[in-house]
Amino acid sequence: MSSRDNDPPHYSITLEGMTFYAYHGVNREERELGQRFVVDLTLETDLSVPGRSDELSDTVDYSEVYRTVKAVVEGETYNLLEAVAEAVARHVLASFPVAAVRARVTKPSPPIKGAVLDGVSVEVYRVRQP
DSSP, rough: OGGGGSSSOOOOEEEEEEEEEEEOOOSHHHHHHHHHEEEEEEOOOOHHHHHHHGGGGGSHHHHHHHHHHHHHHSSOOSSSSHHHHHHHHOOOOSSSOSSEEEEEEEEESOOTTOOOOSSSEEEEEEEEEO
């Protein structure tokens, strides 16, 4: 028997490609004109009960998670992607019964003079503290 056979089951819910228009950034133009931000979110939570019951009340309602992320990203303005990702993770942990959250925030069109890139991302992983 391998050590992986003794590992507890891993469960997660992932919301990918949530796209919002917001006004985060260090540059004045970013804060005045705004731009798109893409958020990918992975929630770690036990899905064994809803997997058997097939009841929404037994799981994390990801439509509510989406609304929470939208409120955070489109709400308060931050200078840094790091702060946006941290705020998303903090609000999700405070609002939903999840063990951990991984929040990745991407700025698809960063204002880097002369740069050719698909985007810049920041990812944070936070675990619920007992």
